[in-house]
Amino acid sequence: EVLRTALGDVLAQVGPRAEDVWFSATPAQRRLISVLASMTGGLGRVSSHEFLRRASFACNSSALAAARPFLAGRNPLLEKTGSTVRYRERWVGRWVLRQLTAEGRLKEWPDDYAGNLLEPLVPRAS
Numbered sequence: 001e002v003l004r005t006a007l008g009d010v011l012a013q014v015g016p017r018a019e020d021v022w023f024s025a026t027p028a029q030r031r032l033i034s035v036l037a038s039m040t041g042g043l044g045r046v047s048s049h050e051f052l053r054r055a056s057f058a059c060n061s062s063a064l065a066a067a068r069p070f071l072a073g074r075n076p077l078l079e080k081t082g083s084t085v086r087y088r089e090r091w092v093g094r095w096v097l098r099q100l101t102a103e104g105r106l107k108e109w110p111d112d113y114a115g116n117l118l119e120p121l122v123p124r125a126s
Contacts, residue, residue: 018095037096
């Protein structure tokens, strides 16, 4: 319960930044950041073809065009290392994920998201 409260506090802190990102994003950019938020570890865990399918992009260039504004600037939201793209601001990604689960939009990606926002934060028992 303490972790849930702490997570809620952290997400409330990043809420204004996340809302700015979300509400200024185009529909294509929202699809991109939504799918990335649902993927543990970012793009690189599934094939490019699968990512494009999930995010409803016709080709790599349209996904790259949607990602470009989030990869540049003084405070980029995303980072690209090799073929992996992931949230640079991890908590903004968690905020997006919480919004999507609250709206029930992640049901089509059960292999990437188990339905527990705390899972990446709590050590697993061995």
